Amino acid sequence: MKKDPIQYWLLKSEADCYSILDLKKDKKVAWTDVRNFQARNFLRSMKKNDVCIFYHSNKTPPGAAGIARVVKVAYPDPTQFDKKSEFFDPKATKEKSIWDCVDISFVKKFNKEISINEMRIDPALQSMIILQKGSRLSVTPLSEREASRLISLGS
């Protein structure tokens, strides 16, 4: 049986909310709270061992901060059922789950964070979805070229 090729993803997180250092400390975390259908669909197509570039948004400047790896594929996001959670969704039931999460583990923190400005001027990164005007998705696919460029810039 042939192995599926690795896919690459970019995960946004607000830096002061959950950073790559938090992930380093936790080693592994459930990537919950995604409440956008397009982003959820990307979560659902993630496979075990896929590589995720961890991006810090909402800071100056924002940028790519490290690498994570998918350790568990999509399953129902428990926060949608939790009445006390700000991500509670009254339309979701255990039988009809709406939102998914994956588990990711820490791989490495970049030696140098790659700012969005650097990405914008790098020819290999022009095609990144988050650099397109108006793009707000918190989960986006990366091409192998984009991912390896980011990894070499950050290492």
Add this chain to the structure above:
DNA sequence: GCCAACGTTGGC
């Protein structure tokens, strides 16, 4: 803090 751009909701 501002605001452009997007997604969602709800009236019709």
Add this chain to the structure above:
DNA sequence: GCCAACGTTGGC
């Protein structure tokens, strides 16, 4: 099914 109003995201 359209679209105005609203809420949110996220770079600046």
